Amino acid sequence: MAGDSKTEKATPKRRQDERKKGNVLVSKDIVTVVSLIGTFFALKILFPQMIANIKTFIYKAFGYAQTKSDITDDFVMVLTKETTLAFIQIVAPVILISVSLSIIATVAQTKPLFVVDSLKPKFNRINPLQGIKRLFSLKSLFDVIKGIIKIAILITILYSFITDSLLTISRTPQMDVSPSCVVLMDLTMSLVFKICLAFIAISVFDLFFQWWEYERQIKMSKHELKEEYKQMEGDPQIKSKINEVQRKMAMSRMMQAVPDADVVIKNPTHFAVALKYDFEKDGAPILLAKGQDEVALRIIKAAEDNDIYVLENKPLARAIFATTDINQEIPADFYGTVAEILVYVYKLKNKKLI
Structure with a gap:
């Protein structure tokens, strides 16, 4: 051959x-x-x-x-x-x-x-x-x-x-x-x-x-x-399946964290980010979940099902999605805008920000 x-x-x-x-x-x-x-x-x-x-x-x-x-x-x-x-x-x-x-x-x-x-x-x-x-x-x-x-x-x-x-x-x-x-x-x-x-x-x-x-x-x-x-790097098909399983597990963990969010910011269906802020533990709001297209829709639906406030802000949703990883604090550039959003959300739910 x-x-x-x-x-x-x-x-x-x-x-x-x-x-x-x-x-x-x-x-x-x-x-x-x-x-x-x-x-x-x-x-x-x-x-x-x-x-x-x-x-x-x-x-x-x-x-x-x-x-x-x-x-x-x-x-x-x-x-x-x-x-x-x-x-x-x-x-x-x-x-x-x-x-x-x-x-x-x-x-x-x-x-x-x-x-x-x-x-x-x-x-x-x-x-x-x-x-x-x-x-x-x-x-x-x-x-x-x-x-x-x-x-x-x-x-x-x-x-x-x-x-x-x-x-x-x-x-x-x-x-x-x-x-x-x-x-x-x-x-x-x-x-x-x-x-x-x-x-x-x-x-x-x-x-x-x-x-x-x-x-x-x-x-x-x-x-x-x-x-x-294949021996050194592993079978590409097996590696692909392992990566797929890992992605599914990561997605599952991320979706399970959405109900703990304080607010979900969307754009309006293409991007969605879920934020949470605990002033006693966190130095800044934390990104619990983020997604694009179908994943964004799933995050929005999970937020609505769990009575999480969903706000539309196209520039902010895109910027946080592009600059922040899961379970990481948002950049300092967004502190002011996100703080205003959280104050508004906390007032709706009669919660204290600090």
Whole structure:
């Protein structure tokens, strides 16, 4: 159906719902590149210390081995302990930096996010039909093309690196261990730098594609927009019925207050306002009810049925109707005119105004 085609941009609520499900924009290539660059720069900085740790381990191992004529359990235990400690000292900082950079790069894209639903098993992932659908999706095609481009770039860079550095590499066996390690490290960093430059360009392109794919995936149909609006704002028909009921209840309360009025001022059938003044409680006359056309006629009839004096004053009726809300005091501009009316009405009913 035309209404089911997803042509509309996702609303903030839809984006928030997708985020709660764990469906957020993230480029894995960005994470890989950040981790790769950070790791190899850490290797370059930590390389002298790593070489020193390796030397210390070798000296300890050979020194301890010279004191033993045969292999014993104690020798194996000590050697295992020293090997483990050396491994931690050499490798652990690099691994920690790599993992930390991966986490930082991911959180920078997704913001802090923990989704419980992602821990639940999703059996649709093992559905063969769903698997085939994902296999031939646009995203899968892009990943395949991206993988081929990565391999081609990597082969090109490696070939260029080997042809340019073969002579230098062939001379390292003639050097001492430390200088040869430094040379190999420099060559490796040069190679990694070239690879990182190429992969940065790919990751930027991947980020734009992931953004485009994510926006396309979370698009909404017009029907979904209407349903979301109903959920957020309520069904318009139900809201209309609620408003109608509220209006009827307010009208009923207002009409019940008309018999308590001192006077009703009309114009002559289009507007009607019912006023009451209690000098012991009120600072000014209070508007108990007001209405226009049919409601005005109902107010007038209720006043007549309850022996409430009805006075015709077109300008005053219109002005009070327009400026005063129910159960509010009339504006000061009308005090004089309304006071004269109330004095007249109170005289007719032998009541005292104050």
